Amino acid sequence: MSARDAILxxxxxxxxxxxxxxxxxxxxxxxxMNLRPDRPAPGTVTRKLEGVPITVMKSAADLRAFRVExxxxxxxxxxxxxxxxxxxxxxVEVFINLTDMSDVVGPTKKILVHLPADIALLGVxxxxxxxxxxxxxxxx
Numbered sequence: 001m002s003a004r005d006a007i008l009x010x011x012x013x014x015x016x017x018x019x020x021x022x023x024x025x026x027x028x029x030x031x032x033m034n035l036r037p038d039r040p041a042p043g044t045v046t047r048k049l050e051g052v053p054i055t056v057m058k059s060a061a062d063l064r065a066f067r068v069e070x071x072x073x074x075x076x077x078x079x080x081x082x083x084x085x086x087x088x089x090x091x092v093e094v095f096i097n098l099t100d101m102s103d104v105v106g107p108t109k110k111i112l113v114h115l116p117a118d119i120a121l122l123g124v125x126x127x128x129x130x131x132x133x134x135x136x137x138x139x140x
Contacts, residue, residue, distance in 0.1 A: 045085075046078045046122065052089045054111060054129060058098040065134040068096060070126065073111060079119035091116055096129055107131055 007014075051072045058066075073094055077084060093114040108128040113121050 043080065044078045045081050046076060047084050047087070048074060048076050049087070049089055049092060050074045052092055052094050055093070055095045056098055056131075057095045062098070066098065067132045067134050069130045069132070073129075074125045075113060076122040076124075077115060077119050078122055083116065083118050087116070087119065094124075096131065098131065 052075055053072050054068050054070075056066050056068060058064075075092065075094065077087065077092075095112055095114075096109045097112060098109070108130050110128055111124055111126070113124055115121055
């Protein structure tokens, strides 16, 4: 069988297979690009909020006081223009969860962020904070 016969035999079936494979490849490549967090979706804006204070979440029965270092973070968010522009640091909840800790001796905990709907978190700097219990001063 010659090369020409190998190409032309079932030509339309081979061409349809090539077109279908190309369409599948573009569909998968496009879906992967939309899932990348470093590329915001079209129509969204990115904004940095600096100096957002960290709060400590702990049990109501836990009467200890804690020092958090650093006490503020910088967060990067993205979302629709109107919502991101209207976002204030008071609408952002940045916290450290200490409800699962019984003995706190200088550990680091992950900083958690809760945002309003339609706003995505892109980054937190720093990602962890150091926790230290505050020793109360004894009265004289």
